Amino acid sequence: MKIFRRLLPWILLAIALFILPAILSDFRLNLFGRYFSLAITALAIDLIWGYTGLLSLGQGIFFALGGYGVAMYLTLNTESGAGGNGIPKFFENYGVDQLPFFWQPFWSPAFTLIALWLIPAIVAGLVGYLIFRNRIKGVYFSIITQAALMVFFHFFNGQQKLINGTNGLKTSTTELFGQLVGSSDMQLWMYRLTVLLLPVAFLICRYFTTRRFGDALIAIRDDEQRLRFGGFNPVPFKTLVFIVAGALCGVSGALYTVQSGIVSPQFMSISFSIEMVIWVAVGGRGTLVGPIIGAILVNYLRSLVSEALPEFWLFVQGALFIFVVVLMPDGIYGWFTGGGLRQLLAAFGMAPKSRTYPQLDEEVAALNDLS
């Protein structure tokens, strides 16, 4: 059993890397690639919400920033996509003949690879530090992050001349290493990259949650004021995890963008950021396995329901959320590890019920022996 537990992550990794590509169609595999990339966002939200108690409703900002970073690089570096001035074609629609200055560094692949996590990290650091330094907590934190999300959404949505506004940037028709990013070959590589980066994100989150730093995060969640009286300043702790979560969301957004084929301001819609929180709640917050399960499961369910009954997904999602909040407050993973399955089986008489008074049972047995 112990060996099995040690081997399980490797088995899952092998299944994702070798078996799924063999048995799934290109279309399905691409969907799984997206789920895995969204799982990275779920991990990030678990780090700040599940462990530190910061319910951010604005992680879409960082997700979209990562997505835009990679999309700008791809758009720039695709010759067929260039218009008359050697700059991306869409600029012509708006009469822009010079590349906006902030596009310039995205010619460089090295810069892009750093920017897609560093820029979200910097934005998260600034926003987080200002919020945490002013001791804004709880529901006010959630509201501010949502307000920030709306600011970013409206900015990106309205700036046609800078980043193609509401249309977003299409990546599926761009080229990388001389190949179409939307081609099935390229998509397989993107899938593999995602499968390898998800465990990396997992290990990063584990690094931040297992040592005394992680204990301090839980302490912040449970009683921040008490931690202050212990001589700790919670601000750097919270800012740091918010930065890490922002960076992870950036990577997640970049991976999602190349696999979904487009980045648009819709990545920063309010509902999408709330959905991210739902994945974590469904999977089980405060554990690192839970959010991965939640993100994959909810999104897989979404695909299935949307294919069968397109109008029904939102109802199903709402019902799922209510179901989990009411019946499984610790999420699916927390329910399993907390003995929920055994209780359920016991309720149907398929497993022994736990004894209310073990001592009494022994005494009754002793009495029976006597008689």
Add this chain to the structure above:
Amino acid sequence: MTQPLLELKDVSVSFDGFYALTDLSLTLNKGELKSIIGPNGAGKTTFLDVITGKVRPTKGTVTFKGHSLVGLSEQRISREGIGRKFQTPRVFENLTVQRNLELSASPHKSAFNLLVDRLPVSAKDEVQRLMNYVGLSPFATTKAGSLSHGQKQWLAIAMLVAQSPEVLLLDEPVAGLTDEETVRTAELIKSLAGDHTVVVIEHDMEFIRDLKAPVTVLHQGQLLTEGPLEKVKQDPRVIEVYLGQADSD
């Protein structure tokens, strides 16, 4: 005369015009054990809030080792060497007993240190010693949330000691404890005095007697009287405050 370790001078605290403390002056010398009593609303907890930086005094000064504490953050004051135990035992319920103590015993409190440093062996030994001392060793890997009330009180005190402060401020350390636990807690606190400077806020007169410490009586945010318990108990003003409120109305 040597400089007192902690000194409050003419401290007043007003919450929207209501004075929780009025011109309170109090000194605390190194190694002293002092107990503070007073009826509900006397300002006992506000007094601790002022020292630990939770509440800023409207007027007056608080000096520790000769420099002012007014305006410093809670964590700064804690690092200066003033530790506090709250009225209700505030422990981190989702951490195990050992991890609660290890967090408190961390010699460096920055985020970076907690991320990369291992806990020094000396701090680990101290954690073991404290767990033995308060009888929580068998519960080292139990989550603090599932301890009994008395055990939480002890864990809270042990966490405070692990912080190795010079001044310990204990707000009702025996609230909700059994008689036996109360006696043991008194022993524990007496053993801390000397090395530490200890202030105990309490309602329980038996416990105050066990401590054999000088008593300060607060009433309506003001210092009523100071002295040994037996003398204070004879003081007609104290009797009036505690028992004779009906007469004065």
